[in-house]
Amino acid sequence: MGIDVSATKEVQFNGTHQKLVDTSVTNNPRRHVLNLDAAAQLSVQSIFRRRNSSDKQDKRDGNPLIYALKRTNGYTITLDEMMRFRPSFQGILERAMNQANYDAIVPMPSSHPIALMLAKRAARYQLGLEVWTGFLAKRTTTEAAQDLSAMLAARQFPKELVAEVRALIATWAATPNAPLALKHVGAKLRPYIKPLKLAGPPPRKNLSILLVDDLLATGTTLKTAADILIASGCAASVDGLCLLSPKGRPRH
Structure with a gap:
């Protein structure tokens, strides 16, 4: 089960193929393993699997489905079409949440509510599971630029990336203190970038925490969150959950 995209960029569910997004219960959830700074690993499950597109516009990190849900890049999806994903979404999410028990769910901070909505849905499958919001915050462009400038001064970038780093710092200078x-x-x-920071002291210590994001690309946001929670003593163990997988072959 996949999706179709009309000439006007309207996303529609299609139960006869698996193009662009594989939403089938039999093939999902997918599991991926990310290496953390703390010499540990983060296991991340994704509900739907992203598939490659022949459209050059869709070869970025995103996907027409996530664009439509966020109403970005000109893509749209109707409520009726979203409801057609519901049976497979619920079946896959239930399988994912049966893999382990958690004390809390932490959605990644975002201007779009997808991660928060997914976290709230996931919490329904385990009695008493808390959803924490406001615990993590996005760092600002100014904070990130200061980090990159210090790394440039210490010559911590490969030569082939120096020009790109300087260009990024200049871009951020035009929007100081904006959310990263x-x-x-x-x-x-x-x-090289840490996109998140603690917004306050950990509510409790040594918990099993599930991090939730909308899409897994490089995993930088989830890895940063996991490292922060482990270093703060809040988390004894951390897993991840995303709506959409990265492209490529998963690790089990």
């Missing part, structure tokens, strides 16, 4: 958006950062630079 990784979607505007090239994939090669993302591992």
